[in-house]
Amino acid sequence: MKDNSIKIxxxxxxxxxxxxxxxxxxxxxxxxxxxxxxxxxxRRVQKLSKFKGLNGGEDIIWALKDISLNIKxxxxxxxxxKNGAGKSTLLKILSRIVEPTxxxxxINGRVASLLEIGTGFHKELSxxxxxxxxGTILGMKTDEINNKFDEIVEFSEIGKFIDTPVKRYSxxxxxxxxxxxxxxxxxxxxxxxxxxxxxxxxxxxxCLGKMSETAQAGRTVLFVSHNMHTIQNLCNRVIxxxxxxxxxxxxxxxxxxxxxxxxxxxxxxGESSLRNWPGSRKSPGKIRATYLRTLDKNGKTCSTFxxxxxxxxxxxxxxxxxxxxxxxxxxxxxxxxLVYQVRSQDSPIDTVHVPTSTTVQMxxxxxxxxxxxxxxxxxxxxxxxxxxxxxxxxxxFDVINVGHSKLGLRSIVHETGKWKIK
Amino acid sequence: xxxxxxxxxxQVIIKPKTGWQLIDxxxxxxxxxxxxxxxxxxxxxxxxxxxxxxxxxxxxxxxKMIVFSVIFGRIAKIPSDGIPYPLFSYAxxxxxxxxxxxxxxxxxxLITGSGIFTKVYFPRLILPIVPCIASLVDFVIALSIVxxxxxxxxxxxxxxxxxxxxxxxxxxxxxSGLGMWLSALAxxxxxxxxxxxxxxxxxxxxxxxxxxxxxxxxxxxxYLGIYPMYGVIEGFRSAILHQTPMPWDLIGIGAISAIIIxxxxxxxxxxKERIFADVA
Numbered sequence: 001m002k003d004n005s006i007k008i009x010x011x012x013x014x015x016x017x018x019x020x021x022x023x024x025x026x027x028x029x030x031x032x033x034x035x036x037x038x039x040x041x042x043r044r045v046q047k048l049s050k051f052k053g054l055n056g057g058e059d060i061i062w063a064l065k066d067i068s069l070n071i072k073x074x075x076x077x078x079x080x081x082k083n084g085a086g087k088s089t090l091l092k093i094l095s096r097i098v099e100p101t102x103x104x105x106x107i108n109g110r111v112a113s114l115l116e117i118g119t120g121f122h123k124e125l126s127x128x129x130x131x132x133x134x135g136t137i138l139g140m141k142t143d144e145i146n147n148k149f150d151e152i153v154e155f156s157e158i159g160k161f162i163d164t165p166v167k168r169y170s171x172x173x174x175x176x177x178x179x180x181x182x183x184x185x186x187x188x189x190x191x192x193x194x195x196x197x198x199x200x201x202x203x204x205x206x207c208l209g210k211m212s213e214t215a216q217a218g219r220t221v222l223f224v225s226h227n228m229h230t231i232q233n234l235c236n237r238v239i240x241x242x243x244x245x246x247x248x249x250x251x252x253x254x255x256x257x258x259x260x261x262x263x264x265x266x267x268x269x270g271e272s273s274l275r276n277w278p279g280s281r282k283s284p285g286k287i288r289a290t291y292l293r294t295l296d297k298n299g300k301t302c303s304t305f306x307x308x309x310x311x312x313x314x315x316x317x318x319x320x321x322x323x324x325x326x327x328x329x330x331x332x333x334x335x336x337x338l339v340y341q342v343r344s345q346d347s348p349i350d351t352v353h354v355p356t357s358t359t360v361q362m363x364x365x366x367x368x369x370x371x372x373x374x375x376x377x378x379x380x381x382x383x384x385x386x387x388x389x390x391x392x393x394x395x396x397f398d399v400i401n402v403g404h405s406k407l408g409l410r411s412i413v414h415e416t417g418k419w420k421i422k
Numbered sequence: 423x424x425x426x427x428x429x430x431x432x433q434v435i436i437k438p439k440t441g442w443q444l445i446d447x448x449x450x451x452x453x454x455x456x457x458x459x460x461x462x463x464x465x466x467x468x469x470x471x472x473x474x475x476x477x478x479x480x481x482x483x484x485x486k487m488i489v490f491s492v493i494f495g496r497i498a499k500i501p502s503d504g505i506p507y508p509l510f511s512y513a514x515x516x517x518x519x520x521x522x523x524x525x526x527x528x529x530x531x532l533i534t535g536s537g538i539f540t541k542v543y544f545p546r547l548i549l550p551i552v553p554c555i556a557s558l559v560d561f562v563i564a565l566s567i568v569x570x571x572x573x574x575x576x577x578x579x580x581x582x583x584x585x586x587x588x589x590x591x592x593x594x595x596x597x598s599g600l601g602m603w604l605s606a607l608a609x610x611x612x613x614x615x616x617x618x619x620x621x622x623x624x625x626x627x628x629x630x631x632x633x634x635x636x637x638x639x640x641x642x643x644x645y646l647g648i649y650p651m652y653g654v655i656e657g658f659r660s661a662i663l664h665q666t667p668m669p670w671d672l673i674g675i676g677a678i679s680a681i682i683i684x685x686x687x688x689x690x691x692x693x694k695e696r697i698f699a700d701v702a
Binding site: 015046049092093097098099100101102104109113116120125136137138140141142165 | 432433434435436437438455456458459460462463466467470471537538539540541542543544610611694696697699700701
C-alpha cells in the first residue's frame with residue numbers, strides 16, 4: 001500500500017501575454033504617443049498582475065486548465081508534450097515558484113526542484129563556495145553538503161580547480177560542477193525539468209545513471225523531457241499534456257507511442273509526407289516542401305543505414321514563386337546535436353528553370369556517423385536566402401553498426417582513416 | 423503494507439492564497455543555512471576583482487567626509503555642536519552609508535535575485551533582508567576609522583558606545599522594511615531602481631548627516647523624529663562622541679515608525695509575493 005505523494009486537484013494557471021503596441025504613422029501621432037507613453041506603460045505593466053473578470057481580455061492564455069493527478073510515492077513519472085503544453089508551468093506550480101490561479105495540490109514530503117542547473121552560481125566565487133551556495137539553494141543543509149562534498153567534487157571531475165573562481169572554468173566544467181551538486185540531492189520528491197539537455201554525452205550518461213539510482217531508492221520523481229529515449233529508460237508512468245490539459249496518462253510505452261504516432265504515421269519506412277505536417281513547422285511561404293524520402297544506394301526507400309553507407313535525401317518541392325530556391329538539410333542526432341548541415345547553395349544546381357513541382361536529390365556518399373537515431377530538419381529558402389519553409393524532424397532514420405568494432409567508440413563521426421606503418 | 427516506521431511527513435498545500443500572514447518565522451528559521459550562504463556570497467563577492475577591496479568600505483564615507491568638510495564645514499559654515507566638522511560628518515556618514523547601502527541593495531534584491539527565485543522555492547522575504555545584514559560588514563570596517571579619528575582629535579571612548587547595536591538594529595529594521603516594499607514594487611515596475619537613486623540622495627539631506635539636530639527649530643524636532651534616521655544619526659554621534667545627551671525622545675519615536683515601516687513593508691511584500699515569478 002502506498003500513499004499519495006502528490007495530489008493535484010483542478011489546478012489552473014493563466015498568464016497574460018504581452019499586449020500589442022499601437023504604432024503611429026504620423027509625426028503628431030508619434031509625439032502624442034511618446035507623451036502618453038508613461039500612462040500607457042503603467043497600464044501595461046500594471047495589467048501583468050491584474051485580471052478583470054474570468055476572461056479579462058484577449059491576451060490571456062490558460063497555461064494549465066483543470067489538471068487533476070495523483071502521484072504515488074516512489075513513482076517515476078515522465079511528463080511529455082509539445083512546447084507550450086504546460087509542462088514547465090506544472091512543475092513550477094508544484095515547486096511553489098508560481099501560484100496557481102485556481103485549484104490546489106497537496107504535497108507529502110520534501111521537494112527539491114531542478115528547473116535549471118547551477119541556480120545561484122556566482123561567477124566570482126570559487127567552485128567550493130558555489131557548491132555550498134547552490135546546495136543550500138536547492139534545499140540541502142550545510143551538514144549534508146559537508147558529508148557529500150568529496151563525492152560531489154569527484155563526480156564533477158573538477159579536481160584541483162575547486163578553489164578557482166567559476167568564471168575561469170570552461171563551460172563544460174561549469175556544467176559538470178552544477179550537475180554534480182544536483183545529482184547529490186536526496187529529497188523525497190524530485191522535480192526535474194529538461195536539464196539533461198546540456199553537457200557532453202558521456203557526462204549525461206553518468207547523470208542519468210545517478211538519477212535512476214535516486215529513483216530506485218524509492219523517491220518520487222517528476223521528470224519533463226523531450227527525449228523519448230530518456231523517458232522510456234527512466235519512467236514507469238507518463239503523462240501527456242496538450243494545451244494545458246492531460247490528454248493521456250498511463251504506462252510509458254503506451255503514452256510515448258501514442259505521442260509519437262502522428263509523426264510516425266507520416267513517416268513510414270523512409271518516406272514522409274509533409275503536406276499536412278502535424279509537428280513543428282515554421283511559415284510555409286510560396287515555396288514549400290511536400291514530400292521527403294530517404295533512399296539507399298540502390299535508390300530504394302530505406303530507414304536503416306549502416307555506418308558507412310551512402311544516403312540520399314529526396315525532397316519534393318512546390319515552388320509558385322517563379323524564382324529559384326535553396327534547400328538545407330539539417331541532420332541531428334537523438335540528443336539534438338546538429339551533425340550535418342548540407343546546403344544546396346554549395347552546389348551548382350539550377351532551380352530557376354524547373355517546373356512548379358520539382359524533386360531535389362542530395363547524396364552523402366558515406367554517412368560516417370555512429371549508431372543512433374537521426375532526424376532531418378528541412379529548410380527551404382527563396383533566391384534571397386530568406387526562409388520559406390522549415391520542417392523540424394521531418395524524417396528519421398537509424399544508423400546501425402555492422403562490421404565495425406563498437407568498443408570504446410565515443411565520437412559521433414566515425415572516421416576510419418587511412419592508416420599505414422612507415 | 424508499509425513496514426517502515428512512519429516518518430514525520432512534511433506536508434505542503436499549494437493553492438491560491440486568500441488570507442495573509444506577515445512573517446513566517448518558523449519557515450525562515452528552516453532556511454537559515456541558505457540565509458547564511460547568501461550573506462556570505464554578498465560579502466565575498468562585492469569587492470571581488472577590485473584593487474582596494476574592503477578599503478572601499480572606508481573610502482566611500484571618508485571621501486564624502488572630505489568633500490562635506492570643505493563645502494558644508496568651511497564654506498557654508500554649518501555648525502557641528504562644537505565637534506570638529508570632519509569628525510562630526512564622518513560619524514554621521516558611517517551610519518548613513520550603512521543605511522543607504524542597505525536600502526539600495528535591498529530594493530534591488532528581487533531583480534538581482536530573479537534568477538534564483540524563478541527556479542527554486544524559498545521564503546522570498548529572505549531576499550530583501552540579506553543585503554541589510556551583509557552591509558554590516560562594510561559598516562563595521564568604516565566604524566573602525568571613527569575610533570582612529572577620535573584618537574587624533576583627542577576624544578575618549580565612553581561606555582555609551584554600547585548603545586550602537588540598538589541604533590544599528592533600528593537602521594536594519596527601517597532599511598529592510600523599506601527594502602521589502604521597494605523591492606516588491608521594483609520587480610514589477612523597473613522604474614523603481616532609478617527612483618531609489620534619487621530618493622537616497624534626498625533622504626541623506628533630510629537626515630542630520632551634514633547638520634546637527636540642534637540647528638533646527640525645537641518645535642519641529644519631534645515631528646522630524648518620525649524619520650528614524652534622525653534619532654539614529656544624532657544618537658550615533660552622542661554614543662561615540664558624547665558631546666550631547668542621547669536623544670531618547672527622537673530614538674523612541676523613530677523606533678515606533680521603524681516598526682510600522684517594517685510591518686507595512688512586510689505586508690505589501692507578502693501581498694505581492696505570489697505574482698513575483700509571473701512578472702519577473
